[in-house]
Amino acid sequence: MPELPEVETVRRGLLGLIVGRTVSAVAHDTPKGFPNASADVEAFLIDATIVDVRRRAKVLLIDLATDYTLVIHLKMTGQLVFRGEVVFGAGHPNASLIGKLPDRSTRVTITFSDGSHLYFNDQRKFGWMKLMPRLEVPNIDFMKKVGPEPLEAGFTPEEFAGCFKRRAKTSIKAALLDQTVVAGVGNIYADESLWGAKIHPKRLVGSITSDEFPRLYTELRAVMNKAIEKGGSTDKNYVNAEGKRGSYLDFARVFRREGQACPRCGTTIIKFKAAGRGTHICPHCQTL
DNA sequence: CACTTGACCTGTCCGC
């Protein structure tokens, strides 16, 4: 479930793996994986050299020297995996860790002039890839509406609290998941940060106190930074640009830990539905 | 406009 830390991990990996490489071929399955697919996709990609890999919220932006940008959203099960010339065969010790590509979830294959590949895999086909002029990227509806980057250096607790003003009557969890409030928060880090700040996910935004917002700000940033440090969270599908899993869930306090003891007070963690999502809390630390 | 729900997909797991 790529959220901000997972997408950032992929971005950092790709930066070192694909910048400077030149596209020599591109293959894609259906317009779903490549919504603006046409003859132009090949025409604009082939011979283009990759110059940068950026991220905004959960969206990856691969900049080409041609002033075009590949805009990619991994949604829930998307992967962007680079393969150099070395491919581990079935008998290799790393074969099970790294899996052979392409596989049946591969939707787009980009081949570089040196024979390496970038695979866009997506089991559930919710993700997408688009090619557009770089100058048009900020005009995408999502880009116009999306909230501030929570990990940006100049982002203050006061600004964080201000982001929620519009959403006084909804639950704090729904507001956290709303990309127009703050960018990049998904289900895992919403649950983890609310536990850290000792806030019940169903509390209404309007009831969150001026002491609680800074706590949530601090917890959210700490949780996301730790997740980036651990290479993200792998539940089932997520892998980084080298095809490797992230380990944050080994350090998660409540997410997917229902039935286990709260690491703070020992109370049994419970799971229920909030904001339409599976939600994990410590019923002692987080109350309504 | 604010807010909630359903749709988009497919693989996995659970109960019968």
Added chain:
DNA sequence: TGCGGACAGGTCAAGT
């Protein structure tokens, strides 16, 4: 063992 149904969750469209 097979099979139906619930579930997983990011975002958008459609609904209240």
